[in-house]
Amino acid sequence: MTALLPAELAWYATGRFYRTNDGSLADYGYFLHLPLFDVPLFDGQPGETTAHFTFAATPFKSQAVTNGALSLGLDPIGEFSLYLQRQPAGNFDDPASFAQGECIATFRRASLVVGTTVAATLGTTAEPLMGDNVFSARLIASTPFEFGGLRHDVAYSLGQGVTQFGTAAVTPVVPPPPGYDLVLPFTGSAIALGRVG
Template identity: 75%
Template sequence: MTALLTAELAWYATGRFYRTHDGALADYGYFLHLPFADAPLFAGEPAETSAHFTFAATPFKADGIDNGALSLGLDPVGEFSLYLQRAPAASFADPASFAKGECIATFRRTSLVVGTTVATSLAAASAAIVGTNVFSARLIASHPFEFAGKRYDLAEAVGAGITQFGTAATVPISPPPEGYDLVLPFTGSAIALGRAG
């Protein structure tokens, strides 16, 4: 397995933010690219239901600040884990399903995450909204695993961790029938931090 260079692309991910009725947030999703050469990411057409590699965050409470057309979401330090689902079973209708399978790595965000939502208004169009964020996360646990005839270890690829850049839509998706009042889709791309020292 080849180690990535510092700031080399580590992954592409897509998922959804879920907010519970009491205001707790968490994100769940799957990977479109990982630094696992030759590992099949999907057991069929790419979708969450066929994804072998998924992620799930530990729920957290966020604060917010408004500054004109900018709305800033302040997410505390928290953790998220990556999972190998040898038999894919994830569904956006069941967020907990993204945390099934074998935990292959856990990351902890290194500081407060500031997510920015920008509202713009055009003369002949309705308001358009874009949400972005960026954060770094240290790899705190990595579990080597065998898959499709090869051995993989995320620690060997990304080193100390990742920095991820995210973009979120602000048009809500219908939430699952119980427990959630807001769901927003997002995508993220991460680069490797490389070796410490």
């Protein structure tokens, strides 16, 4: 096992935000990179259906603030967990599929998350272009596991947690599955908070 230094790259993730018909939000997806060296992240060609390491958030409700061409989403403190799927089963048409397998770590966002959507005026209408957010999350639980012939522990690799920078699509082009009215793809990159002491 190798521990990351503070501010060293921790992960790349991609997923989708899902909004239910009652306005609740949650994000689900998988990892493109984790600090688990010599461990296969995919069982075949990289994609959601072959990902061994997935994540799922606890649903939450966001508030909105507008400032000119900026639309701000205020997400409350909440939790998300990482899963090891020895037999990959992720499917973006079934968000709950990313919360299967062995829960290997749980994080809690350290504060309110502000997501920003930028709009540009085209003619007489403002069209959203992209969205971004930044948040820090503290590791609150970690379970050591064996995979790829080695023993791993997210707590050892990442230390206290991560700070993640995310970019999201803001134009709904992905048809939502039953029970949802909006789906937006995103990608996130995180750096390690490092260890105390």
